[in-house]
Amino acid sequence: MGAREVETSSYIEFARRIIRRAGERVAEADDWELAELVSLVDDVDRAVRRAVAGQREAGRSWQYIGDALGIKRQSAQERYGKDAG
Numbered sequence: 403m404g405a406r407e408v409e410t411s412s413y414i415e416f417a418r419r420i421i422r423r424a425g426e427r428v429a430e431a432d433d434w435e436l437a438e439l440v441s442l443v444d445d446v447d448r449a450v451r452r453a454v455a456g457q458r459e460a461g462r463s464w465q466y467i468g469d470a471l472g473i474k475r476q477s478a479q480e481r482y483g484k485d486a487g
Contacts, residue, residue: 421442424439424442425439450482451482454467454478454482455482457470463475464476464478464479464483467482
């Protein structure tokens with residue numbers, strides 16, 4: 403595993419911890435803060451779409467991406483392809 407892979411894995415784990423902690427804090431907060439937490443779903447979706455685009459730009463196949471996402475190649479292409487939503 404290269405330095406970039408380690409750094410990226412650590413970064414993602416940090417984001418995961420922050421999101422879990424945000425959930426704990428919002429559990430004791432106001433309704434608008436709950437709405438703010440839910441809005442992170444859109445941010446994560448945009449981040450995944452950007453990551454998939456980067457993987458495609460790097461020459462990764464839809465099969466490779468589908469495998470990484472735990473879905474079929476065709477499902478990955480339909481959801482994240484240029485013509486998709």
